[in-house]
Structures are given as structure tokens and as C-alpha cells.
Amino acid sequence: xxxxxxxxxxxxxxxxxxxxxxxxxxxxxxxxxxxxxxxxxxxxxxxxxxxxxxxxxxxxxxxxxxxxxxxxxxxxxxxxxxxxxxxxxxxxxxxxxxxxxxxxxxxxxxxxxxxxxxxxxxxxxxxxxxxxxxxxxxxxxxxxxxxxxxxxxxxxxxxxxxxxxxxxxxxxxxxxxxxxxxxxxxxxxxxxxxxxxxxxxxxxxxxxxxxxxxxxxxxxxxxxxxxxxxxxxxxxxxxxxxxxxxxxxxxxxxxxxxxxxxxxxxxxxxxxxxxxxxxxxxxxxxxxxxxxxxxxx
Amino acid sequence: xxxxxxxxxxxxxxxxxxxxxxxxxxxxxxxxxxxxxxxxxxxxxxxxxxxxxxxxxxxxxxxxxxxxxxxxxxxxxxxxxxxxxxxxxxxxxxxxxxxxxxxxxxxxxxxxxxxxxxxxxxxxxxxxxxxxxxxxxxxxxxxxxxxxxxxxxxxxxxxxxxxxxxxxxxxxxxxxxxxxxxxxxxxxxxxxxxxxxxxxxxxxxxxxxxxxxxxxxxxxxxxxxxxxxxxxxxxxxxxxxxxxxxxxxxxxxxxxxxxxxxxxxxxxxxxxxxxxxxxxxxxxxxxxxxxxxxxxx
Numbered sequence: 001x002x003x004x005x006x007x008x009x010x011x012x013x014x015x016x017x018x019x020x021x022x023x024x025x026x027x028x029x030x031x032x033x034x035x036x037x038x039x040x041x042x043x044x045x046x047x048x049x050x051x052x053x054x055x056x057x058x059x060x061x062x063x064x065x066x067x068x069x070x071x072x073x074x075x076x077x078x079x080x081x082x083x084x085x086x087x088x089x090x091x092x093x094x095x096x097x098x099x100x101x102x103x104x105x106x107x108x109x110x111x112x113x114x115x116x117x118x119x120x121x122x123x124x125x126x127x128x129x130x131x132x133x134x135x136x137x138x139x140x141x142x143x144x145x146x147x148x149x150x151x152x153x154x155x156x157x158x159x160x161x162x163x164x165x166x167x168x169x170x171x172x173x174x175x176x177x178x179x180x181x182x183x184x185x186x187x188x189x190x191x192x193x194x195x196x197x198x199x200x201x202x203x204x205x206x207x208x209x210x211x212x213x214x215x216x217x218x219x220x221x222x223x224x225x226x227x228x229x230x231x232x233x234x235x236x237x238x239x240x241x242x243x244x245x246x247x248x249x250x251x252x253x254x255x256x257x258x259x260x261x262x263x264x265x266x267x268x269x270x271x272x273x274x275x276x277x278x279x280x281x282x283x284x285x286x287x288x289x290x291x292x293x294x295x296x297x
Numbered sequence: 298x299x300x301x302x303x304x305x306x307x308x309x310x311x312x313x314x315x316x317x318x319x320x321x322x323x324x325x326x327x328x329x330x331x332x333x334x335x336x337x338x339x340x341x342x343x344x345x346x347x348x349x350x351x352x353x354x355x356x357x358x359x360x361x362x363x364x365x366x367x368x369x370x371x372x373x374x375x376x377x378x379x380x381x382x383x384x385x386x387x388x389x390x391x392x393x394x395x396x397x398x399x400x401x402x403x404x405x406x407x408x409x410x411x412x413x414x415x416x417x418x419x420x421x422x423x424x425x426x427x428x429x430x431x432x433x434x435x436x437x438x439x440x441x442x443x444x445x446x447x448x449x450x451x452x453x454x455x456x457x458x459x460x461x462x463x464x465x466x467x468x469x470x471x472x473x474x475x476x477x478x479x480x481x482x483x484x485x486x487x488x489x490x491x492x493x494x495x496x497x498x499x500x501x502x503x504x505x506x507x508x509x510x511x512x513x514x515x516x517x518x519x520x521x522x523x524x525x526x527x528x529x530x531x532x533x534x535x536x537x538x539x540x541x542x543x544x545x546x547x548x549x550x551x552x553x554x555x556x557x558x559x560x561x562x563x564x565x566x567x568x569x570x571x572x573x574x575x576x577x578x579x580x581x582x583x584x585x586x587x588x589x590x591x592x593x594x
Contacts, residue, residue: 023525023551055575055576110471169468173407177528227323231474232474234474254324273472278352278470279352
């Protein structure tokens, strides 16, 4: 359990075409009083300014995959994002003794993820924070990555505490006023929670939390040259977090055949049809729905 | 009225991140028999292959703004898209005596445009074709640009006959199986119509057609540095083709104020929040709804 959370980094523009976080960080920079809380100090950061200027996810490679320890310490990696990652790690990190006590990294997705919290780890502190947000706003869902508790290459991994906020469906390069407001609301709720905790006030947290635990990802059907042969099936499109059972359609080939999900367990796909994941060979991420008992702190 | 439509060009990938047209053209290239019609010949074209490979709208500038006569004849324009436009004009044009008797250019948009037909001009032939599609599929809407009947810089302007098909809302870089199928269905309906007409068969066309006539475009509120100060208002987001009256909200500023539409006439905004139009300073295009009587041919 962290002693106190004194410095919080609010990060936008880790991906240069996800405008929600970019414009929210710009707003906070223009109106810093919005972030004032009695017991903590906020830093704001536009993580990938060149990609923001170019309105592209990245210039050389995905910045949010540049924060693995071995990459941060590898002087041979000199692309724009690799250099930027080292600068950000110097500012917010290092991982073993970070300058930022908590990091909130603001993202959007073309998948229909609604308001999703991806905790920086499964540390009870992060899960309790996520549960607080879920209790406050029942539309908030909580998702843990496959590597949630190990060294990950995500920016949020610079600090053990905090989360990524992922909202959507939003097309890249587009501002959505609703999601902009809801993301801001979540940032304020997080700061309020941290501020209360710092001051020893107890905010209501339920005894358990539904977590969507990522177990694997599924690529699109491709031919031997790697070309797509199918799209997400219309029955699955925009159905993030809904149960998918053995035999239910996953893909529709360009010649009209349905390709079903085959698996013994019911899964809950997320990041369905995320534009940026075609190149990562991810059509969707499969999760299992888990009920996690929260440790008292 | 054209004598006969013998050569039809089906174009995708004019914008390299609009996957609907790209994958449909690839499908037609793989299965050319799908395009066989008794009285006409189809060419398929991936218009901007470098942008397709880069999964970006364009490399140097928007290819679909490179086809004005003065640009096509300007040897000083040597960017990738300018060179590509000249190649395409040599293949499908020239405008005064085109090789392609008709052009169907396949696009998608992040705006909620459903299935939209943008005729290459208001020539009665094009309007009757659009009316046929609208009769066949009532969800099809027909929209004419401000410069619909003059020299335009769009690829479709290489031939006086044909249209652009614009489908959405689809995020750029994303395949949507539903819209892929519906776009294919529209291409087939167009080819069937042209084939029937070539053979002197009369297909049913209603006596009049609803046309959304573009009258102007509206930019986002910006500060003196050109930075956005507002997003599309949540009440207007995804409401393409719906009536907007004086006083109804258009934008929501980042500080929470609503900015209404001010105008005496009811307008029907389209291309609301198209990602690619932020840089063109277009938040939406305003149209007037017109009832156009169709000339018999």
C-alpha cells in the first residue's frame, strides 16, 4: 500500500490521434485550478507532441510499447518514440522509484469500450480505486491486461499506481464531446479519491469488483501473404464486454462465410475492431469475467 | 444524355485509410466475374496505393482534391498525389473525352452518413441513377456538393457520369462488414442499372428525388492561434441529415457553453465530425433539402 499519493501525472497524447486525452490535457494546462486538490500536486503531460502535430498514432513506433525496462535502458533504440520514452521515464519514472506517485493515461479506442479503466497493476490500491469509480459510475468497466502485474511496455507502468482510461467507440482524429466530459469526470473522481485517501477519509468502496481479465488475443483470418480475408462479424461489431459462446459468429469472410468462436469457456471480447490493432494482428482481445474480492487497506 | 455506358471504373483507396472501398476493389480484382455484365466492361482501380500501404488518407496531399483541370495541367505540381492524379487522369480521363464512361468512387466517413450517393454532376442521367438507388434502398440519401456542376477537384469529375458512394459512420482504418456488404450491393445495383439501360430496358425510377444540396460549411470555433475551442455538440453528433433549426445547439465549448446554430432556414448538416475535415476547417457541411423533379430520358 502506498503511503501517500503526492504527485499525480495526467497524460494525454500518448497516441497522437486520440484527441480526448490531448484536448483534456490542453484544457487542464489552460485552467490548472481545475486540478487543484489540497493534498496532492498534478503534472500534465502531452506525451507524443510530434505525433499529435501529425495527427497520427505515432511517428516511428507505438510510444505506449516503449516502456519495457530493457528498451528504456537500450541506447541503440533511437527512434523518436524511443527517445521520447526515455525523456518521459526520466520525468515520471524511474520504475523502481518514480517521481510520479500515480499516473493517469488518457486514451480512446474505435472499439465500443464505453468507459474502461485499465489499472496499472492488480495492486489492491489500484483495484480499490477502480472499484470506487465503478461504484460511482456503474458504466465504468475494469479490465486487466494479460501482463498486468509484470513489466509492461506501457507508459502507465512507470508508476505502480494509477490506470489507463480508455473510452470509445471514437474514431481516431475525432473529438467526441460526451466522452470528453465523461473522461474529465473520471479524472476528477480519481483526484478526489486520492485526495480523500491522503487525508485519511474513507470513500465508499464495494467489497468486490468485476474484472475483465484478458487471456488472449485473436487475429483476423488472413491469407498466406498476410492479407485480411474477413472482417469482424456484424453480430459482434460494437459488442465489447458481451458474452461470446462456442459457435457464435466472430468473423465474416469477404465471400460471405461466417467464422464462429470455438472455445469451451464463455469469453467477453474487448478492443473489437480497434483501428490501431490491425497492424498488431489483434482483431479483439478475449477476456474472462472475474469477481475479485477487494482487500481492505 | 450519354449514348451508352460501355466502360465503368470502380475506384477504391482514393483515401488510403478508408478500407471499405479498398477491400471491395481487392475483392473485385480477386473475383472479376462478380463485375461481369452483358453490355459493359468494368475496370477496377486502387487509386492511392502508397497511402493504402501507409494506412493514411494521403502521403503529400488529399488525392481527391487533385483533379481540377488547372492542377492536372500544371507540371510544377510533383507531389505523390499530384503525380498519381495525372496517371489516373490519363487512365480514366481526360475530362473532355474520358476513357471511363462512368466512375464509381468508393469512400467512407466518420460522420453518420449511412449510405450516401454524391452524383458526379446534376446531369439528369446521374440523378435518375441516384433516384433508382434510392427507390431500391430507401436508406440511400443523395447529396450534391456546392460545386456539383462545375469543374471540381474530385476524382469522380474525370467522367461526367457516375457518383461517389460515401458510407458511415466508420472510423478510418477500420473495416465494417455491414457497410462493406451494403457498398457492394450498391455497386451491383449501379452496374445492373447501367446494363439494363444499355440494353434499352426501363428500370423503375420515381418521378422526383430528395436531394440534400450543400450550401456552405461551418468550421469549429477556434482561438486566434487556430486551436479548437469546442467540439460538435452531443445533441448534433451522429445526427447527419436531421433538421437543424435556429437556436439549436451546434457546438459545446471545452468550458461547457453551448453554441447554437443561427440561421433563418432549416438546414440538414452532413459530414458532421468527419475526422479528415478538421484540417480543412470543416466541422460540418450544411445542406438544404430539395425535391427535384426528374427529367424523363
